[in-house]
Amino acid sequence: MPHPYLDGLNPEQRLAVEHGIGTTAAAPALLVIAGAGSGKTNTLAHRVAHLLVDGADPRRLLLMTFSRRAASEMGLRVERIVRKAMGAQAGVISDALTWAGTFHGIGARLLREHADQLGLDPAFTIHDREDSADLINLVRHELGLSKTESRFPTKGTCLSIYSRCVNAETALEQVLGGSFPWCAGWAAELKQLFAAYVEAKQQHCVLDYDDLLLYWAQAMADPGFAADVASRFDHVLVDEYQDTNRLQSSILLALKPSGTGLTVVGDDAQSIYSFRAASVRNILDFPGQFSPRATVVTLDRNYRSTQAILSAANGVIDLAKERFTKNLWTDRATGSAPHLVGVRDETDQARYIVERVLDNREAGSLLKQQAVLFRTSSHSGPLEIELTRRNIPFVKFGGLKFLDAAHIKDLLALLRFVQNPRDRVAGFRLMQIIEGVGPASAQRVLDHIAAAADPIAALAEAPAPPRAAADWRDLVTALQDLHRSAGWPAELERARLWYEPHLDRIHEDAVTRRADLIQLEQIAGGYPSRERFLTELTLDPPDATSDQAGVPTLDEDYLILSTIHSAKGQEWKSVYVLNVVDGCMPSDLGTGTSAELEEERRLLYVAMTRAKDDLHLVVPQRFFTHGQNAQGDRHVYASRSRFIPDRLLGLFERVSWPRVSAAAAAAQRQGPRLDIGARMRGMWR
Numbered sequence: 001m002p003h004p005y006l007d008g009l010n011p012e013q014r015l016a017v018e019h020g021i022g023t024t025a026a027a028p029a030l031l032v033i034a035g036a037g038s039g040k041t042n043t044l045a046h047r048v049a050h051l052l053v054d055g056a057d058p059r060r061l062l063l064m065t066f067s068r069r070a071a072s073e074m075g076l077r078v079e080r081i082v083r084k085a086m087g088a089q090a091g092v093i094s095d096a097l098t099w100a101g102t103f104h105g106i107g108a109r110l111l112r113e114h115a116d117q118l119g120l121d122p123a124f125t126i127h128d129r130e131d132s133a134d135l136i137n138l139v140r141h142e143l144g145l146s147k148t149e150s151r152f153p154t155k156g157t158c159l160s161i162y163s164r165c166v167n168a169e170t171a172l173e174q175v176l177g178g179s180f181p182w183c184a185g186w187a188a189e190l191k192q193l194f195a196a197y198v199e200a201k202q203q204h205c206v207l208d209y210d211d212l213l214l215y216w217a218q219a220m221a222d223p224g225f226a227a228d229v230a231s232r233f234d235h236v237l238v239d240e241y242q243d244t245n246r247l248q249s250s251i252l253l254a255l256k257p258s259g260t261g262l263t264v265v266g267d268d269a270q271s272i273y274s275f276r277a278a279s280v281r282n283i284l285d286f287p288g289q290f291s292p293r294a295t296v297v298t299l300d301r302n303y304r305s306t307q308a309i310l311s312a313a314n315g316v317i318d319l320a321k322e323r324f325t326k327n328l329w330t331d332r333a334t335g336s337a338p339h340l341v342g343v344r345d346e347t348d349q350a351r352y353i354v355e356r357v358l359d360n361r362e363a364g365s366l367l368k369q370q371a372v373l374f375r376t377s378s379h380s381g382p383l384e385i386e387l388t389r390r391n392i393p394f395v396k397f398g399g400l401k402f403l404d405a406a407h408i409k410d411l412l413a414l415l416r417f418v419q420n421p422r423d424r425v426a427g428f429r430l431m432q433i434i435e436g437v438g439p440a441s442a443q444r445v446l447d448h449i450a451a452a453a454d455p456i457a458a459l460a461e462a463p464a465p466p467r468a469a470a471d472w473r474d475l476v477t478a479l480q481d482l483h484r485s486a487g488w489p490a491e492l493e494r495a496r497l498w499y500e501p502h503l504d505r506i507h508e509d510a511v512t513r514r515a516d517l518i519q520l521e522q523i524a525g526g527y528p529s530r531e532r533f534l535t536e537l538t539l540d541p542p543d544a545t546s547d548q549a550g551v552p553t554l555d556e557d558y559l560i561l562s563t564i565h566s567a568k569g570q571e572w573k574s575v576y577v578l579n580v581v582d583g584c585m586p587s588d589l590g591t592g593t594s595a596e597l598e599e600e601r602r603l604l605y606v607a608m609t610r611a612k613d614d615l616h617l618v619v620p621q622r623f624f625t626h627g628q629n630a631q632g633d634r635h636v637y638a639s640r641s642r643f644i645p646d647r648l649l650g651l652f653e654r655v656s657w658p659r660v661s662a663a664a665a666a667a668q669r670q671g672p673r674l675d676i677g678a679r680m681r682g683m684w685r
């Protein structure tokens with residue numbers, strides 16, 4: 001049967017889209033190795049649409065993407081394609097595609113639905129990294145480990161170690177030896193700490209990020225449970241498979257042990273999340289996990305970039321130790337070679353970029369079609385100053401998350417505590433917002449209500465902290481109101497009204513912060529319930545922070561600033577990459593092992609392959625070092641990133657900026673015109 005909606009696909013894309021459809025025999029698992037810009041997202045969307053048009057039940061289709069935004073964009077694309085085949089029915093079909101989201105989000109939903117079976121309280125709340133670190137800290141303190149003679153690892157390090165053990169399914173000793181050798185002497189204490197941490201989470205009815213995968217994977221190890229969950233889905237499709245970890249791969253294997261109905265898509269050359277225990281081996285070992293082996297389809301035709309950009313990107317990734325994907329090709333006419341731009345320092349780097357961005361805008365290119373990418377959020381500081389000074393609006397992705405701001409966390413602590421009054425970290429934060437309530441009195445109250453069947457009712461009877469009488473009563477009343485109210489999202493206004501007097505007292509810039517609270521209320525309006533709002537927001541927080549002007553409305557034009565990690569999956573007409581120097585790329589944090597170094601190389605590759613027409617890699621000759629005050633002038637001399645050795649220079653156009661004018665250059669050649677030295681000597685003759 002002809003399918004005109006597949007006509008735009010190239011032969012390899014079509015092979016991937018049609019795999020196993022229209023045949024009666026069970027098809028093997030499918031692995032699509034999709035090079036950068038080769039239409040991975042496009043292909044996956046067509047495959048989902050094709051399955052639906054072929055009669056697959058959208059409610060029995062599980063689609064897992066790297067972010068919630070990717071899932072909703074995928075939903076829209078699928079609907080557009082299905083519409084071509086089925087007309088008006090498309091909306092109904094794609095609306096029924098309800099099992100689309102991130103691994104963690106889907107995990108949370110399944111765990112809640114099966115909570116009884118798993119011995120979980122279905123009202124469990126989810127701790128983000130900061131909450132988890134706070135709880136580890138609390139437990140560490142209770143065990144007396146914070147008072148050890150030599151310094152015990154910090155709460156953040158403890159959490160990283162715990163998380164790596166869990167996600168990589170690796171023993172503590174091995175994780176310590178491989179990634180945290182300076183903590184190796186603390187193995188016994190860390191084990192004790194992690195055991196107590198797990199118990200505390202269970203008592204408080206909270207799960208952390210890792211638990212969502214861990215509980216899910218553990219439950220799937222039970223054949224009865226696995227069969228139950230697996231029977232809900234005919235098709236499981238996973239995007240960005242190169243960034244999944246061992247736990248995720250074991251979950252998939254338990255969902256589809258024979259491989260039939262399983263599709264994963266990814267690019268080993270773009271694997272950049274090993275710090276979250278993602279393992280590039282997942283994608284490399286995938287075909288052999290099934291019998292018969294998975295079918296592998298490779299997409300190597302790039303539709304995004306000019307050949308000149310691709311050649312340079314291929315050159316960089318060609319030097320990688322292990323390569324699995326082929327070089328990309330395109331039939332887009334060769335544009336100009338990517339610019340490798342030498343500048344004096346970070347200030348000149350910022351000025352260079354602003355000049356180029358404005359030139360492009362003059363030539364008709366929107367700011368939004370241009371992006372500045374960097375390895376670490378702090379690298380864009382000087383550029384942000386220059387943009388603000390020149391009044392160029394920008395939005396930054398991948399820096400401080402909206403939810404990390406203290407006032408947002410305060411308000412969310414209130415909602416989380418209403419949702420789950422056993423969430424001690426939320427309660428602890430919430431109570432200390434009140435003037436006169438410190439850690440000791442908060443602990444006392446939390447101990448008092450811990451055993452009660454209805455902790456919120458028990459709160460009203462708990463002795464009020466002595467120095468906080470009136471404000472304390474207000475908090476108890478607010479909690480009771482919210483507990484009783486069923487009006488979502490209206491209750492957020494009640495929560496905000498309770499918080500505002502405290503906001504004014506705690507923060508000097510309360511006016512700006514209040515605008516964030518109102519924005520939070522608007523975001524909340526998009527969710528059907530408090531529980532869904534808290535879950536989704538914790539799992540996948542909005543990550544745009546903007547300049548003082550606030551987040552621009554959608555129709556405004558603004559320049560994109562983004563960490564390379566957050567630029568994943570995106571594309572722009574012009575791309576500028578900051579600090580292409582050793583120490584930044586590779587980051588000096590990432591030069592320990594050869595695996596880390598290889599991942600840094602892939603990061604540069606990901607950055608370069610975001611560009612469609614125009615790519616600039618900027619190389620400042622010197623840098624100001626961090627860890628000094630704003631007026632400090634310590635700097636280091638930097639050299640071009642080792643990922644662009646001399647033999648690749650032919651793939652770039654080398655530029656020095658600012659350009660020296662012809663007159664100035666001639667003057668330089670003639671020697672100094674002002675002989676200040678002679679004048680100084682003359683003063684004493």
Ligand SMILES: Nc1ncnc2c1ncn2[C@@H]1O[C@H](COP(=O)(O)OP(=O)(O)OP(=O)(O)O)[C@@H](O)[C@H]1O
Binds near residue numbers: 035267302570
């Ligand atoms: N068959 C095709 N014909 C024309 N254009 C295509 C085709 N497939 C994809 N494209 C275009 O190629 C570009 C890249 O597609 P897409 O974003 O799906 O790539 P990707 O493989 O997900 O990229 P990356 O992994 O680098 O993020 C898009 O602009 C898309 O519209």
